[in-house]
Amino acid sequence: MIQRPRGTRDFGPAEMARRRAVEQAMREACHRFGFGEVVTPTFEQSELFTLRSGEAIVDEMYVFKDKGDREMALRPEITASVIRFFVNEMSNLPKPLKLYYVGNCFRYENPQSGRYREFFQLGAELIGNENPETDAEVISLAVESLRATGLQDFNVRIGHIGILKSLVLEGIDDQALAGNVLRMIDKGDFDALAQTLETNGVTGNLMESITGIAGTKGSIDVLQSVDETKANEHLRELFEILKLQGIDDCQLDLGIVRGLDYYSGMVFEIDAPRLGAEKQVLGGGSYTLSELFGGEPVFSTGFAIGLDRVMLALEAEKELPEYSPIDAYVVPTEDAMRKYAFAIVAKIRAKGLRADVDLMRRSMSKNLKYASSMAARYAVIVGKDEMAKRSVTLRDMESGEQRQVPADFAADELEKALNAPRKHPLSSVPQRGIP
Amino acid sequence: MIQRPRGTRDFGPAEMARRRAVEQAMREACHRFGFGEVVTPTFEQSELFTLRSGEAIVDEMYVFKDKGDREMALRPEITASVIRFFVNEMSNLPKPLKLYYVGNCFRYENPQSGRYREFFQLGAELIGNENPETDAEVISLAVESLRATGLQDFNVRIGHIGILKSLVLEGIDDQALAGNVLRMIDKGDFDALAQTLETNGVTGNLMESITGIAGTKGSIDVLQSVDETKANEHLRELFEILKLQGIDDCQLDLGIVRGLDYYSGMVFEIDAPRLGAEKQVLGGGSYTLSELFGGEPVFSTGFAIGLDRVMLALEAEKELPEYSPIDAYVVPTEDAMRKYAFAIVAKIRAKGLRADVDLMRRSMSKNLKYASSMAARYAVIVGKDEMAKRSVTLRDMESGEQRQVPADFAADELEKALNAPRKHPLSSVPQRGIP
Numbered sequence: 001m002i003q004r005p006r007g008t009r010d011f012g013p014a015e016m017a018r019r020r021a022v023e024q025a026m027r028e029a030c031h032r033f034g035f036g037e038v039v040t041p042t043f044e045q046s047e048l049f050t051l052r053s054g055e056a057i058v059d060e061m062y063v064f065k066d067k068g069d070r071e072m073a074l075r076p077e078i079t080a081s082v083i084r085f086f087v088n089e090m091s092n093l094p095k096p097l098k099l100y101y102v103g104n105c106f107r108y109e110n111p112q113s114g115r116y117r118e119f120f121q122l123g124a125e126l127i128g129n130e131n132p133e134t135d136a137e138v139i140s141l142a143v144e145s146l147r148a149t150g151l152q153d154f155n156v157r158i159g160h161i162g163i164l165k166s167l168v169l170e171g172i173d174d175q176a177l178a179g180n181v182l183r184m185i186d187k188g189d190f191d192a193l194a195q196t197l198e199t200n201g202v203t204g205n206l207m208e209s210i211t212g213i214a215g216t217k218g219s220i221d222v223l224q225s226v227d228e229t230k231a232n233e234h235l236r237e238l239f240e241i242l243k244l245q246g247i248d249d250c251q252l253d254l255g256i257v258r259g260l261d262y263y264s265g266m267v268f269e270i271d272a273p274r275l276g277a278e279k280q281v282l283g284g285g286s287y288t289l290s291e292l293f294g295g296e297p298v299f300s301t302g303f304a305i306g307l308d309r310v311m312l313a314l315e316a317e318k319e320l321p322e323y324s325p326i327d328a329y330v331v332p333t334e335d336a337m338r339k340y341a342f343a344i345v346a347k348i349r350a351k352g353l354r355a356d357v358d359l360m361r362r363s364m365s366k367n368l369k370y371a372s373s374m375a376a377r378y379a380v381i382v383g384k385d386e387m388a389k390r391s392v393t394l395r396d397m398e399s400g401e402q403r404q405v406p407a408d409f410a411a412d413e414l415e416k417a418l419n420a421p422r423k424h425p426l427s428s429v430p431q432r433g434i435p
Numbered sequence: 436m437i438q439r440p441r442g443t444r445d446f447g448p449a450e451m452a453r454r455r456a457v458e459q460a461m462r463e464a465c466h467r468f469g470f471g472e473v474v475t476p477t478f479e480q481s482e483l484f485t486l487r488s489g490e491a492i493v494d495e496m497y498v499f500k501d502k503g504d505r506e507m508a509l510r511p512e513i514t515a516s517v518i519r520f521f522v523n524e525m526s527n528l529p530k531p532l533k534l535y536y537v538g539n540c541f542r543y544e545n546p547q548s549g550r551y552r553e554f555f556q557l558g559a560e561l562i563g564n565e566n567p568e569t570d571a572e573v574i575s576l577a578v579e580s581l582r583a584t585g586l587q588d589f590n591v592r593i594g595h596i597g598i599l600k601s602l603v604l605e606g607i608d609d610q611a612l613a614g615n616v617l618r619m620i621d622k623g624d625f626d627a628l629a630q631t632l633e634t635n636g637v638t639g640n641l642m643e644s645i646t647g648i649a650g651t652k653g654s655i656d657v658l659q660s661v662d663e664t665k666a667n668e669h670l671r672e673l674f675e676i677l678k679l680q681g682i683d684d685c686q687l688d689l690g691i692v693r694g695l696d697y698y699s700g701m702v703f704e705i706d707a708p709r710l711g712a713e714k715q716v717l718g719g720g721s722y723t724l725s726e727l728f729g730g731e732p733v734f735s736t737g738f739a740i741g742l743d744r745v746m747l748a749l750e751a752e753k754e755l756p757e758y759s760p761i762d763a764y765v766v767p768t769e770d771a772m773r774k775y776a777f778a779i780v781a782k783i784r785a786k787g788l789r790a791d792v793d794l795m796r797r798s799m800s801k802n803l804k805y806a807s808s809m810a811a812r813y814a815v816i817v818g819k820d821e822m823a824k825r826s827v828t829l830r831d832m833e834s835g836e837q838r839q840v841p842a843d844f845a846a847d848e849l850e851k852a853l854n855a856p857r858k859h860p861l862s863s864v865p866q867r868g869i870p
Contacts, residue, residue, distance in 0.1 A: 001522060001523055001728065001729040001730075002479075002480060002482060002483050002486075002519050002522075002523075002728050002729065003480070003523070004475070004476055004479065004516075004519065004520075004523070005476055005478060005479060005480065005501065005505075005507060006501070006503065008476035008478075009476070010473065010474070010475050010476070010516075010520040010523075010524065011472075011473060011474040011475075012471070012473060012520075012524075012525065013471025013472055013473060013534065014471075016471065016472040016473060016474055017471065017472065019474075020472065028787075031760070031789050032784040032787065032788065032789050032790065033784065033789075033790075033791070034760050034761040034789055034790065034791035034809075035760070036447070036448025036449075036451070036452065036760045037446075037448055037451040037452065037455065038445065038446060038447060038448060038451060039445070039446040039451055039454075040439070040445050040446075041439055041440055041443035041444070041445070041553055042477065042509075042539060042541075042553060043440060043443075043497075043509075043553075044437075044439065044440060045437060045438070045440065047437060048437050051437070062478075062499060063499070064497060064498070064499035066440065066441070067543065067545075068441070070440075072440060074477075074478075081439075081445075084437050084439065085439075085445040085447075087436060087437075088436055088437075088438070088439070088445075089445065089447075090447065094805055094808045094809075095795065096794055096795060098760070098791070099448065104477060106477075108502065110502070118476055118477060118478075126794075128794075128795070129794055129795055131794060131795070131796065133773075133777075133792075133793075133794040133796075134794050136777075137792075137794055140781075144784070240774070241774075241777050244774050244777040244778045244781070245777055245778065245780075245781035246781055293436065293437050294436040294437065295436075325466070325469050325470070325471045325533070326469040338568075339675070339676075339679050342568075342571075342676050342679040342680055343679045343680065345680075346575075346679070346680035346681055349467040349468065349579070352463075352467065353467065354466050354467050354468075354469055355467065355468075355469065356468070356469035356533070357568075357572075358568075359531055359561075359563075359564055359566060359568040359569045359572055360530065360531060360563065360564055360566070361566065361568075370529055373529045374469075374529075
């Protein structure tokens with residue numbers, strides 16, 4: 001046996017049906033918000049990712065040489081590619097640009113529970129402004145994308161990098177030291193931070209202010225306890241617009257300090273608490289990246305959803321329904337009936353129903369057993385006596401009830417019978433009975 | 436500027452909307468036939484692909500070392516991965532297994548017109564039998580997948596590796612020589628073949644028979660000119676089943692001899708003649724691969740569609756409709772109206788419509804210009820006078836007609852107005868106005 005590479009996965013039909021339904025629900029949310037899909041290459045020049053994330057990321061990437069001896073990397077994330085695409089080919093389009101992507105990313109680390117070497121993200125980037133409106137639009141899409149999947153138990157936390165940044169830059173004149181301090185905050189290393197500030201003779205007030213802000217969490221009203229800045233006004237407007245759109249349960253969390261080098265303003269995270277320690281399903285914020293890739297400076301706001309974690313969160317919330325790939329299974333009772341079976345299955349499929357037919361020349365009883373193992377809702381039995389009357393027998397595989405219908409109307413009858421209301425709230429599911 | 440890697444592509448929203456609609460139409464065809472989706476890793480151990488395709492393929496693959504120093508390759512095709520998955524985890528499931536995939540593949544060659552280093556395939560594998568029924572099922576799915584995209588001008592050619600194989604193996608006792616002869620046929624190198632046969636003293640009849648069979652093309656009745664074999668019977672039954680399912684325009688072509696090492700029985704190709712020299716959009720056939728990967732011997736039949744070529748073929752057949760990412764664009768006439776605009780856009784989206792709202796604080800006339808550039812069907816104007824009456828103005832962006840409607844019913848009115856019949860036959864298109 002040849003094993004699949006460590007840290008990667010194979011997904012079978014039942015799991016893929018669920019994943020595609022969830023993905024489709026999120027895509028439709030993106031479309032409702034006027035976001036259009038982009039697809040970029042699976043590998044890029046390594047430089048693209050080190051420019052965004054720093055040289056250290058090389059150790060976490062799959063890297064190989066191109067025929068032109070250029071260093072390529074399997075993408076660890078997709079935002080950098082989207083902004084490269086924007087800078088190279090879309091910078092003259094009317095703003096704002098609303099783009100989303102769904103794709104696989106690669107992380108070259110030792111696999112551990114819930115972390116894979118190939119993983120899947122859906123993300124969105126709104127390019128062109130840094131208004132509270134644009135931030136609200138992106139957070140609103142993030143929330144609606146998750147709601148669209150049926151996920152119920154998740155928390156939105158919103159912060160702003162600008163408050164801590166201005167505090168540090170105003171409190172420390174030495175720019176190199178200020179940079180070090182920000183990096184320590186970024187890492188959450190508050191012990192080293194306190195020591196550094198002390199060593200450099202920075203007054204104790206700053207340390208208190210930093211930990212005070214990093215610990216500011218709660219409703220938007222908590223902002224009253226923080227010195228007034230431009231960022232505060234931005235956050236208040238942002239929360240107001242979200243409320244106008246029916247999103248009124250976001251929490252303020254000024255402790256979201258990851259990516260200080262990268263994000264420039266609002267930052268936000270969404271957790272699914274049922275996932276325990278690894279509960280974050282989404283992260284995002286506003287940033288400027290286009291200049292770094294040789295373009296004009298343009299503000300953007302974006303997020304990325306971890307699709308693997310969303311699947312786990314959905315599973316934690318509710319039992320998965322049974323998967324069935326077919327609505328109807330067509331069974332000829334004897335060899336002479338096979339040709340009719342092929343004609344009938346073609347008609348059922350032409351109605352848009354999902355149908356299968358015996359391809360193994362099995363006996364009637366083995367065929368019914370197979371139909372049962374496929375969780376087919378109906379068997380369509382094509383027998384000699386029935387065909388003499390140009391009829392077939394529809395068998396409800398759950399109840400065992402049978403009735404004869406004219407062969408020419410078998411597809412219509414099945415369609416009627418299958419039009420029972422669906423159990424799952426994902427109305428966009430392309431296949432009956434899935435997920 | 437950082438360039439994207441040579442031979443790869445970026446796809447923007449208009450192109451992706453078309454590609455996803457075509458992909459979705461094919462997926463739905465797969466579902467109607469009871470095929471379930473599988474997804475396998477983007478890279479695999481190189482060995483998987485060399486076992487299937489021979490060592491020479493290494494030169495055409497992107498290869499890199501894993502942390503465990505194992506040689507990995509970006510997949511050049513997906514069938515090998517599907518069969519590996521089957522052997523390792525699905526071999527005990529009831530047969531037949533009907534699996535399909537949609538994914539990106541990689542070819543490490545110098546890019547040329549219409550050939551990319553990263554390209555996209557949709558394929559299907561039916562695992563478990565080698566009946567004419569199974570072959571017919573796979574060809575039928577291939578045809579219905581293409582028909583579902585709206586493609587009209589394509590030709591199906593069906594052959595059988597067994598006829599030439601038995602001819603050679605019966606005509607030449609020396610097994611090594613027979614192997615060489617088959618390889619020459621595979622390459623289409625008939626001059627070298629004639630010389631080899633002569634050098635080895637094989638009678639001229641064999642050469643005549645080989646070129647005779649390789650040149651046998653036309654309706655299934657042409658088979659009468661070929662010596663009767665088991666393969667002939669197989670092909671006749673296959674054509675009969677296809678006809679019963681409404682597929683009656685396939686051509687016999689015993690000249691399809693590619694992949695003699697790999698395919699074991701029926702082989703087929705589909706061309707879109709409008710594409711000129713590079714006209715093949717699909718190739719497939721029946722094969723056994725599971726044994727090579729350490730599993731029990733199982734017959735399979737499958738195909739792969741080149742999605743890039745299908746897109747080109749569709750473009751060659753008909754003009755592309757205009758792309759619009761939004762149905763309605765909500766425009767506040769002044770700053771004080773912005774908060775109403777956010778509430779209204781949220782309601783329109785909740786109806787499932789695709790709506791956008793001014794995020795740039797533009798003037799009314801600039802907003803209407805932007806809505807026009809987005810090809811929005813309607814503008815929803817939120818003005819002071821209207822809002823005093825709790826109304827908004829719907830503006831048809833094509834005709835310029837305007838009418839006031841109650842704000843609470845704006846979403847319903849838009850839904851009604853947008854429910855005009857669609858121009859494109861792809862009824863499954865998730866977004867209005869997109870093919």
